[in-house]
Amino acid sequence: MLILLAFIIVFHITSAALLFISTIDNAWWVGDNFSTDVWRVCTTNTSTCMAITDEFNEYQSIQAVQATMILSTIFCCVAFLVFILQLFRLKQGERFVLTSVIQLLSCLCVMIAASIYTDRHEELHQSHGYRMEVSEGQYGYSFVLAWIAFAFTLISGVMYLVLRKRK
Numbered sequence: 001m002l003i004l005l006a007f008i009i010v011f012h013i014t015s016a017a018l019l020f021i022s023t024i025d026n027a028w029w030v031g032d033n034f035s036t037d038v039w040r041v042c043t044t045n046t047s048t049c050m051a052i053t054d055e056f057n058e059y060q061s062i063q064a065v066q067a068t069m070i071l072s073t074i075f076c077c078v079a080f081l082v083f084i085l086q087l088f089r090l091k092q093g094e095r096f097v098l099t100s101v102i103q104l105l106s107c108l109c110v111m112i113a114a115s116i117y118t119d120r121h122e123e124l125h126q127s128h129g130y131r132m133e134v135s136e137g138q139y140g141y142s143f144v145l146a147w148i149a150f151a152f153t154l155i156s157g158v159m160y161l162v163l164r165k166r167k
Helices: 002-024 059-089 097-124 141-162
Strands: 034-036 040-043 049-051
Touching (some): 002 097, 059 141, 097 141
Antiparallel strands (some): 034 040, 040 049
16 A cells, blocks of 8 residues: 555655646747747757747747646646645544546646647747747657646546545
């Protein structure tokens, strides 16, 4: 039982780390001389970065991605704290339903963020607000990590739903 508990905790911390990295790191869309994320656009040659502001055509889409990624990270961290509290407060045989619901909310938020970015990426990268050509690029590792974090939070949310407190 202790090994299972350790695995669940490591799995949850890994999910949170993936969410933090994909939210913060600048690699959602990358090219030969640039990298962009939901916060800024950077050139790799001169190492200059420009914040994404309301001068971009699809700024509302970027704000939706920003908000849902932040929410997913917050929900994942709150779910971990609730799990720790429930670990010591629940009676034997009860399920971690509250932890599961919060983790599944995190899963939903990261899915919404990655889906919006996937759907709107062509319009996002053809905006006239960019000072360089960013339409010729590909999805970066932060975008891939967001989808992996979606899978991890979904699995851990279901795992908490099934998990019962045992001695």
